[in-house]
Amino acid sequence: MMRGDEIWVRRTARAATWLTRLRGLLGLLIERCGAVHTVGMRFAIDLVFLDRAWQVTRVVQNVPPGRLMVGGGWRAARVLESEAGCLDVAALRIGEALTWRPDAAEPGACETVA
Numbered sequence: 148m149m150r151g152d153e154i155w156v157r158r159t160a161r162a163a164t165w166l167t168r169l170r171g172l173l174g175l176l177i178e179r180c181g182a183v184h185t186v187g188m189r190f191a192i193d194l195v196f197l198d199r200a201w202q203v204t205r206v207v208q209n210v211p212p213g214r215l216m217v218g219g220g221w222r223a224a225r226v227l228e229s230e231a232g233c234l235d236v237a238a239l240r241i242g243e244a245l246t247w248r249p250d251a252a253e254p255g256a257c258e259t260v261a
Contacts, residue, residue, distance in 0.1 A: 148227065148245055148247060148248070149245065149246040149247075149248050150243075150245055155234070155245065156227070156229070156234060159175070159176050159227065175227075175228050176225060176226075177225060177226050177227075177228065178224070179224065179225070180219075180223070180224075180225055180226045181219050181220070181221070181223040181224070181226075182216050182217060182219065182223075183216070183217055183226055183228065184214060184216050184217070185211065185212050185214045185217070186212075186213060186214070186215065187212075188212040188213075189212060190212065190230065190231065191209045191210055191211050191230075191231035192209075192210050192228055192229065192231055193207070193208050193209065193210070193229050193231050193232070193233070193234060193236045194206070194207040194210060194217060194219070194226055194227070194228055194236075195226065195227040195239060195245075196219025196223040196226050197223065197225045197226070197227070197245060198222045198223060198224050199222075199224045200244065201244050201245050201246060201247065202242050202244050202245075203239050203240065203241055203243045203245065204219055204220050204222045204223050204241065205218075205220050205223065206236050206239050206241075207219075208237065209231045209232075210231075
């Protein structure tokens with residue numbers, strides 16, 4: 148995942164099918180998703196909701212386990228999940244564009260995102 152010309156997240160899996168979206172792992176970019184839950188999780192997560200143009204619509208930090216639904220708003224088309232504190236999501240701004248690049252293998256971002 149690119150932020151401007153720099154790699155922001157390395158090794159992010161993209162879930163585009165119903166089955167892969169259902170799995171919901173950290174470091175996962177979930178397509179066709181405007182809301183998530185943290186039921187059954189054991190730790191907090193950070194969420195970055197993106198619209199169809201890959202622009203940030205909402206950033207939600209430190210979502211605790213057991214939440215039934217966290218929504219990204221009516222424009223959200225995908226969401227990036229990561230372990231809380233792993234990525235600098237606080238630096239993102241609403242409307243900022245991110246870019247998907249599947250082989251972002253250069254240094255950058257958090258090593259724990261798989």
